[in-house]
Amino acid sequence: MGLFGELLGNAILSSQAVTNAGKKSAAHGRIEISFICDRDAIVMPIVANPGPEIEEPQNNEVFEAITGDLKIIGNMGLRKFTLESFWPTRQYSFTRPYGTGGVQCLNFFVRNRKLLKPIRCIMVYANGQDLLNMLVLIDNFTHYTDKMGDIHYKLQCCEYPVIKNQVIKWQSG
Numbered sequence: 001m002g003l004f005g006e007l008l009g010n011a012i013l014s015s016q017a018v019t020n021a022g023k024k025s026a027a028h029g030r031i032e033i034s035f036i037c038d039r040d041a042i043v044m045p046i047v048a049n050p051g052p053e054i055e056e057p058q059n060n061e062v063f064e065a066i067t068g069d070l071k072i073i074g075n076m077g078l079r080k081f082t083l084e085s086f087w088p089t090r091q092y093s094f095t096r097p098y099g100t101g102g103v104q105c106l107n108f109f110v111r112n113r114k115l116l117k118p119i120r121c122i123m124v125y126a127n128g129q130d131l132l133n134m135l136v137l138i139d140n141f142t143h144y145t146d147k148m149g150d151i152h153y154k155l156q157c158c159e160y161p162v163i164k165n166q167v168i169k170w171q172s173g
Helices: 002-020 102-114
Strands: 031-037 040-043 061-065 068-072 080-087 119-125 130-145 151-159
Touching: 031 102, 040 102, 080 102, 102 130, 102 151
Parallel strands: none
Antiparallel strands: 031 040, 031 119, 061 068, 080 151, 119 130, 130 151
């Protein structure tokens, strides 16, 4: 199953136990967030409540017509989200026991951004239902270490669409 599969599996099983105990509903339950790049993976040890707001723009356009403005439905834009929290460098009572350590989380993003590759982000509800599963680029990443040694961060992510090889026939007229 691999490192990531094991980490995510443990996260989901632990979260399902919370859901099954009746403490949270699936719609408003805990969210697990994981990032993967090649064989490198982390599970976020802390996810702010509520979870991240996911921006899903639609590129609609407005045109002027004789009868007034017309709005034309556009294609979906790139989804975006921001994570802002901290990575603990020691275990707190509120951190997830299966989450990746703070220094390892920081090193994951520093190391993998240098590879110039997209990173897969997977967000699942406590019941295992997918919230988000997409490749992302890190648009901005800021972090600092507080006096307790914990690493505070802000991570701005944007969808990285996979473009499939398609042959486009050009016809001149």
